[in-house]
Amino acid sequence: MRLAVVPGDGIGPEVVAEGLKVLRAVAPDVEATPYDLGAARWHRTGELLPDSVLDELRQHDAILLGAVGDPGVPSGILERGLLLKLRFELDHHVNLRPAKLYDGVRSPLARPGEIDMLCVREGTEGPYVGNGGVLRRDTPHEIATEVSLNTAFGVERVVRYAFERAVARPRKHLTLIHKTNVLTHAGSLWSRTVEEVSAEFPEVTVAYQHVDAATMFFITDPSRYDVIVTDNLFGDIITDVAAAVTGGIGMAASGNLDVSGTNPSMFEPVHGSAPDIAGQGIADPTATVLSVGLLLDHLGRPELAKKVNAAVAFDLSTRDPKATIRTSEIGDRLAALSG
Numbered sequence: 278m279r280l281a282v283v284p285g286d287g288i289g290p291e292v293v294a295e296g297l298k299v300l301r302a303v304a305p306d307v308e309a310t311p312y313d314l315g316a317a318r319w320h321r322t323g324e325l326l327p328d329s330v331l332d333e334l335r336q337h338d339a340i341l342l343g344a345v346g347d348p349g350v351p352s353g354i355l356e357r358g359l360l361l362k363l364r365f366e367l368d369h370h371v372n373l374r375p376a377k378l379y380d381g382v383r384s385p386l387a388r389p390g391e392i393d394m395l396c397v398r399e400g401t402e403g404p405y406v407g408n409g410g411v412l413r414r415d416t417p418h419e420i421a422t423e424v425s426l427n428t429a430f431g432v433e434r435v436v437r438y439a440f441e442r443a444v445a446r447p448r449k450h451l452t453l454i455h456k457t458n459v460l461t462h463a464g465s466l467w468s469r470t471v472e473e474v475s476a477e478f479p480e481v482t483v484a485y486q487h488v489d490a491a492t493m494f495f496i497t498d499p500s501r502y503d504v505i506v507t508d509n510l511f512g513d514i515i516t517d518v519a520a521a522v523t524g525g526i527g528m529a530a531s532g533n534l535d536v537s538g539t540n541p542s543m544f545e546p547v548h549g550s551a552p553d554i555a556g557q558g559i560a561d562p563t564a565t566v567l568s569v570g571l572l573l574d575h576l577g578r579p580e581l582a583k584k585v586n587a588a589v590a591f592d593l594s595t596r597d598p599k600a601t602i603r604t605s606e607i608g609d610r611l612a613a614l615s616g
């Protein structure tokens with residue numbers, strides 16, 4: 278397995294080191310090539326993601342990424358110029374984000390077993406495409422736009438993927454989350470697409486919720502969700518809420534998938550570079566390890582993914598919730614349990 282590794286910034290390198298530890302324990306054949314991308318390279322050279330590096334990344338089976346973002350770099354430079362560029366250039370149109378409450382993990386309201394959802398977030402469109410601009414900058418009459426792009430092609434492929442995932446799960450239930458009562462143009466495209474594709478999946482029951490109500494139900498009644506399909510911005514926001522009710526952002530995994538298989542898919546924790554705790558060795562690497570599980574599943578090695586997920590489930594069921602997290606200790610434990 279040829280793996281490109283982009284540790285990135287802040288806690289990224291800390292959690293990626295543990296993810297690799299676990300990956301090597303279950304898949305000794307992994308050939309990992311590190312790529313120095315992120316704040317340090319930008320400071321040194323002004324580069325974010327040179328074309329030559331992008332070409333090299335394309336030659337791998339998958340990418341494991343930590344996080345990007347640094348307080349010493351203006352906001353958006355790394356996020357847009359590196360992370361979103363990777364997702365867009367590699368056509369990562371499905372951003373897959375499971376959220377499950379494991380035994381032994383404390384949630385503000387729910388009990389273990391009550392939350393097991395899979396968020397299918399669109400990854401290459403919506404308000405993240407950079408379609409906008411600024412007029413009359415730095416005047417009292419400044420105007421800033423950030424236009425959401427939604428194409429029939431892009432919406433259809435992510436909705437179809439969500440139905441395929443839903444039909445393969447026991448509950449076979451899909452919820453579209455949007456804001457169709459206000460964002461009527463994009464909302465209509467999403468609603469019509471869900472309705473059209475649903476005809477091919479008669480076993481799947483379909484629900485709809487406005488995103489504001491959905492954030493409330495994530496807290497008060499998360500068990501109602503099975504598979505969720507939503508746009509890029511709503512998916513970004515609701516998956517942080519889902520993380521909070523399933524034990525915290527340090528446990529939330531994700532995969533950025535090019536479902537067609539043309540480009541390598543990229544796996545990363547949902548969280549960012551967490552500058553407030555970087556360098557202290559206290560970041561929870563569980564999200565990265567679970568992302569390694571998604572990576573193995575995606576590369577057709579489900580038996581190895583099961584080992585990783587079982588190790589995490591066991592570790593979480595036996596963790597002392599009051600003990601301070603030590604990043605490398607958790608990685609050591611998960612590697613030993615997986616191998």
Ligand SMILES: NC(=O)C1=CN([C@@H]2O[C@H](COP(=O)(O)OP(=O)(O)OC[C@H]3O[C@@H](n4cnc5c(N)ncnc54)[C@H](O)[C@@H]3O)[C@@H](O)[C@H]2O)C=CC1
Binds near residue numbers: 551
């Ligand atoms: N995929 C990516 O690379 C992402 C990058 N970012 C970037 O990261 C930087 C920080 O963003 P924030 O909004 O603060 O989000 P964040 O996810 O980095 O941190 C939010 C809070 O969660 C905590 N946290 C995050 N990961 C944790 C872990 N593994 N273990 C324990 N605690 C953890 C942090 O300490 C912080 O208090 C920004 O530059 C942002 O743009 C944010 C989200 C995703």
Ligand SMILES: CC(C)CC(=O)C(=O)O
Binds near residue numbers: 356357360361513547
């Ligand atoms: C920094 C953003 C571009 C990414 C993000 O917050 C996410 O994908 O969850």
Ligand SMILES: [Mg+2]
Binds near residue numbers: 513514517547
């Ligand atoms: Mg986010």
